[in-house]
Amino acid sequence: MADLVVSVGARTAQGKRSNNEDAFVVDADHEIYLVADGMGGQEAGEEASKLAAEIIPTALTNRLGHEEPDKAVSHALDEANRAIIAAGLRQTSQRRMGTTAVVAVRTRDQVFVGSLGDSRAYLIRGDEVRQLTVDHTVANALANNGTLTREQARQSPFNNVLYKFLGCAEMTDGPDIVPFTPEAGDRLLLASDGLTNHVHPEDLARTAKQFPRPQDWVDHLVELALQRGSRDNVTCVAVVFSRE
Numbered sequence: 001m002a003d004l005v006v007s008v009g010a011r012t013a014q015g016k017r018s019n020n021e022d023a024f025v026v027d028a029d030h031e032i033y034l035v036a037d038g039m040g041g042q043e044a045g046e047e048a049s050k051l052a053a054e055i056i057p058t059a060l061t062n063r064l065g066h067e068e069p070d071k072a073v074s075h076a077l078d079e080a081n082r083a084i085i086a087a088g089l090r091q092t093s094q095r096r097m098g099t100t101a102v103v104a105v106r107t108r109d110q111v112f113v114g115s116l117g118d119s120r121a122y123l124i125r126g127d128e129v130r131q132l133t134v135d136h137t138v139a140n141a142l143a144n145n146g147t148l149t150r151e152q153a154r155q156s157p158f159n160n161v162l163y164k165f166l167g168c169a170e171m172t173d174g175p176d177i178v179p180f181t182p183e184a185g186d187r188l189l190l191a192s193d194g195l196t197n198h199v200h201p202e203d204l205a206r207t208a209k210q211f212p213r214p215q216d217w218v219d220h221l222v223e224l225a226l227q228r229g230s231r232d233n234v235t236c237v238a239v240v241f242s243r244e
Helices: 045-063 069-089 138-144 150-155 201-210 214-227
Strands: 004-013 022-027 032-037 101-107 110-116 120-125 128-131 176-180 187-191 234-243
Touching (some): 004 214, 032 045, 032 187, 032 234, 045 101, 101 120, 110 120, 201 214, 214 234
Antiparallel strands (some): 004 234, 101 110, 187 234
């Protein structure tokens, strides 16, 4: 991986919302990338996503020197979870704050992706688009255990109800951690559901070929989501691996 270079593009748009509850991080020095989507149904989603964007990269940087990468990612997300729970308890309303988070860090010839919630990570390799993350929605869990079909899950009111996210005091297990070894030509996309609800895997495969520069690509993807009717905040970070 030493001969692979990285280029990055990032874009966020407020869309039809009155404020932008999404946040993203591009830390080129430490090769840490993150998208967080503050939950509109929770109190102070914007503050929660900002806390995630502040805490997770710092915790990761501090831990990577003396912890295995997967443990460092898991512990960094746990730090953010505890901080967001505590911040929610300090609100006068005593209501919870919440945010999704998907984070990627490149280390030891691999990239480690961690996620909580329904912000996604995709790996685009040639014509193949692989979703690296699992949506932590009640509807998706019901589809996984056979209670609902995939089509029923997509139409279910529980499709927007998360059972794991940052700020969740009842969470019994930690984040999903997925490693992969990057190859020349790979593209890693981190995105909030304001994008992924309207831009599909086939769009990612097609447009990746049309837009070599990652910034042009993410600009196009965000505009595509908005043109297709996304009323949510729309955010994505693209990491492209290439030969020197």
